[in-house]
Amino acid sequence: MSELLGLYALWLREVKVYSRERSRIASSVFTPILWLFVFGKGLGATISIGGLAYDIFLYPGIIAMSTLFTSLFFGVYIVWDKRVDFLKEVLVSPLSRTTVFLGKVLGGMTDTIIQVTILLLLAPFLGISIGPRTIVLIYGTVFFLSLGIVSIGLIIGSVMESPEGFGLVVSFVAYPLFFLSGALFPIWNLPPWLRAFVMLDPVTYGVDALRTVILGGGAIPLEVSFAVLTAFSAAMVYIGTKAFERMKAY
Amino acid sequence: MRGLTKVFEGGIHALRGIDFHIKDGEIFGLLGPNGAGKTTTINILATLLKQTSGEAVVNGFDCLEEPHKVRQSIGIVFQDPSSDDMLTGRENLHLHGLMYGLRKAEREKRIEEVLRLVELTDRADDRVRRYSGGMRRRLELARGLLHKPKVLFLDEPTLGLDPQSREHVWRYIGGLVDEGGLSILLTTHYMEEAEKLCHRVAIIDRGKIIVLDTPKGLTESVGGDVVALKTGNPDVTALAEKEYVLSIEQKEGLLTLTVRDAKQNLPEILRLAGRVESVEMHSPTLNDVFLHYTGREIREGPEEGGYGTRMMMSVKRR
Structure with a gap:
């Protein structure tokens, strides 16, 4: 019970800090909007994929992209916690390291879900209509993808000492995951070597699941995507709790 | 522990x-x-x-x-x-x-x-x-x-x-x-x-x-009062022989003595120390205790960064 109260406390802190930093929310939706309305519309003027204008085709990919970047870069806040010593306050409390980790994960997932919600509100401007069932499936996909990716960010953050170092390392992870995920292109007609890498990227399954539920006609069966995302996030949470147990206070 | x-x-x-x-x-x-x-x-x-x-x-x-x-x-x-x-x-x-x-x-x-x-x-x-x-x-x-x-x-x-x-x-x-x-x-x-x-x-x-x-x-373990004299570099052998002088420390023109009954003995100390610019006398503090046991002042070495710099850092955060 007290672990649950503690988990709530850690989550509450993340939410309060996030809600007080309007610039963080604004900047986090700015890039996806550029992608959708400038890159998507620009390319969509001449290109269509599978009968869909490119900006429509791109929409699920951009939701996955936002999830990926917000979740992964959230790991920087554990580095900040070390820097400003708030982490020490948490580590000398009776809470277990697992709770400390999960509290941070919930914080990162909340940021991501708020951002995805804003992107969902943009759907009508692209002429995409989303029903209630679809919304449930979108949040389900984002939940598991974000759970796994936030964990990766925090695992990296747990061993880094400076935010700058974190940024460098995470870029090395973020861009391959993004470009290989098929967020920007369809994955059904790829050269075999590229397809192999694409299928190794967990984000691919998030993109494809979102594409399937929002637009229909993904390349991977929905059940398979969900199974992969669940297994992926479970593995990352497990590694994350281990990483936090080994983490030093400073 | x-x-x-x-x-x-x-x-x-x-x-x-x-x-x-x-x-x-x-x-x-x-x-x-x-x-x-x-x-x-x-x-x-x-x-x-x-x-x-x-x-x-x-x-x-x-x-x-x-x-x-x-x-x-x-x-x-x-x-x-x-x-x-x-x-x-x-x-x-x-x-x-x-x-x-x-x-x-x-x-x-x-x-x-x-x-x-x-x-x-x-x-x-x-x-x-x-x-x-x-x-x-x-x-x-x-x-x-x-x-x-x-x-x-x-x-x-x-x-x-x-x-x-x-x-x-x-x-x-x-x-x-x-x-x-x-x-x-x-x-x-x-x-x-x-x-x-x-x-x-x-x-x-x-x-x-x-x-x-x-x-x-x-402070009692130091055994007496502390007398600090700002002097040149006097010959301290005469002082060292006095039975009421417990210890002598000489450093950069500052002569620090631990003395029993400093009030009574001060005139003689002053006479033996030669030219004295200033005198300070106090009952021993922990600083003197530290000096007594380690031979060093506790304040030597730079202060830690501590609050000031950390405050600046936390402002930059997020």
Whole structure:
């Protein structure tokens, strides 16, 4: 019970800090909007994929992209916690390291879900209509993808000492995951070597699941995507709790 | 704790066998210069670090075997600020109460109590970002007490504070153990602080306890009054022969003598010392004790970065 109260406390802190930093929310939706309305519309003027204008085709990919970047870069806040010593306050409390980790994960997932919600509100401007069932499936996909990716960010953050170092390392992870995920292109007609890498990227399954539920006609069966995302996030949470147990206070 | 040692990676011996026992209701001071091993000792007792060898027991729980129970028994105020400056003072306390599993009614009652104790009730709903260094330290003191710990660790509780804030913090600390049920371990490199607050003081230098006694006992161990003379470089052999002179230290034109019955013997000392620019005489302080045992001044070496620089850093955050 007290672990649950503690988990709530850690989550509450993340939410309060996030809600007080309007610039963080604004900047986090700015890039996806550029992608959708400038890159998507620009390319969509001449290109269509599978009968869909490119900006429509791109929409699920951009939701996955936002999830990926917000979740992964959230790991920087554990580095900040070390820097400003708030982490020490948490580590000398009776809470277990697992709770400390999960509290941070919930914080990162909340940021991501708020951002995805804003992107969902943009759907009508692209002429995409989303029903209630679809919304449930979108949040389900984002939940598991974000759970796994936030964990990766925090695992990296747990061993880094400076935010700058974190940024460098995470870029090395973020861009391959993004470009290989098929967020920007369809994955059904790829050269075999590229397809192999694409299928190794967990984000691919998030993109494809979102594409399937929002637009229909993904390349991977929905059940398979969900199974992969669940297994992926479970593995990352497990590694994350281990990483936090080994983490030093400073 | 017994025989505590800590060797950091790279073979730096931070602690070389530290032994002490803190009694219930006692304020125990660890006094020493920067790098002596004070913070390392606290970090081990707070389960943030593991010792290399030896045994650390807090409130009857072993720090290695039952860290969870140790953490439940302790409160701690770190040397550097560790509150979230995006949140208000009250919110920081609220989170702390939740983390220590306090139920709503108890939590709210305690928050008001500790806010009143450190006189922050008026500013409780301001963001910590707008607090002064002294206010932030007081908030963290309040936070450390919120869950009624059995042992409170204070790591340099007044480092970097202005004299007025320092007096404030001293006043709160002094009052805390009066109610009973709480022991305090504090580290400091301010002599005055140890003398004012502590029931017993261990002087620690280079990872070892050099002497442990009450402040009074320690100053008496120096054995006499301290006379400091600003002189040229006089010949001190005549002085050294006097039976009332206990020790002589000569350094950069400053002659420091430990003297029995300084008031009576001062005229003769002055005569023997030759040309004297100024004289200072006082009963021994812990600073003299430190000098007496280590041959060094406690203030040698630069001050730690501490509050000032950390505050600047936390402003840049997020």
